[in-house]
Amino acid sequence: MTADPPLVLDIDGTLTRPDRWGLDPRVFDPIREWDAPVVIATGKAFPYPVALCHFVGVPELVVAENGGVVYTGDDVFFTADREAAQAVVEEYRAQGYSPGWGEEDTVNRWRETEVAVNLEQPIGPLREIAAAHGLEVVDTGYAYHVKDASPNKGDGVETIADRVGIDLEECVAIGDSVNDVSTFERVGRSFAVANADEAAKAAAGEILDRPHADGTLAVLDRVRGSE
Numbered sequence: 001m002t003a004d005p006p007l008v009l010d011i012d013g014t015l016t017r018p019d020r021w022g023l024d025p026r027v028f029d030p031i032r033e034w035d036a037p038v039v040i041a042t043g044k045a046f047p048y049p050v051a052l053c054h055f056v057g058v059p060e061l062v063v064a065e066n067g068g069v070v071y072t073g074d075d076v077f078f079t080a081d082r083e084a085a086q087a088v089v090e091e092y093r094a095q096g097y098s099p100g101w102g103e104e105d106t107v108n109r110w111r112e113t114e115v116a117v118n119l120e121q122p123i124g125p126l127r128e129i130a131a132a133h134g135l136e137v138v139d140t141g142y143a144y145h146v147k148d149a150s151p152n153k154g155d156g157v158e159t160i161a162d163r164v165g166i167d168l169e170e171c172v173a174i175g176d177s178v179n180d181v182s183t184f185e186r187v188g189r190s191f192a193v194a195n196a197d198e199a200a201k202a203a204a205g206e207i208l209d210r211p212h213a214d215g216t217l218a219v220l221d222r223v224r225g226s227e
């Protein structure tokens, strides 16, 4: 008998439409009908992947904030705190810059372990201040994430796999950026969509010739029933 392999899916750049923005609705049904655990591993704040699972109608298995927040469906783990990143952003502001999201900032409002800065803001001074505070800035192609270097998506995926009983060797991961490298390093099969950055392409087992959800849907078609 064959079964679907467990999945680890990134959101931005991976489940998105060809024009980069917004989820491609064609991914909803295959995720919902997938006959194995689906872990959503993202740089986005915790409520976003939880909402994605909720609205698609699958169990909430979530790595958020690049590994800063991990939800196994039973327990939430926080592997960093926001304070250090917040201090970096305060200093960035003091130097005359801004995170760039406007007054209400829904990008960071519920973010608990890091702070994200809009790509239109200058990254040079942000990197300098972060380094002086012992933090890193990760450019996902969708935001600059000011974060502790130690939590990453791969660690979070491992925590979920341990708790839920997923064999990482059987897992198929799909992603598009440097924040997916730690996931790619831990799973049996890894795929970078065609729009992926150089780091993700270098770490992936295979580079797809199609971008965004087109690439992801092609992988899902190919690996369905392969375990």
Ligand SMILES: O=C(O)COP(=O)(O)O
Pocket: 010, 011, 012, 013, 014, 041, 042, 043, 044, 045, 140, 141, 142, 143, 144, 177, 179
């Ligand atoms: O939040 C980001 O910058 C990127 O999110 P992603 O990890 O789902 O691609």
Ligand SMILES: [Mg+2]
Pocket: 010, 011, 012, 013, 014, 140, 175, 176, 177
């Ligand atoms: Mg991504």
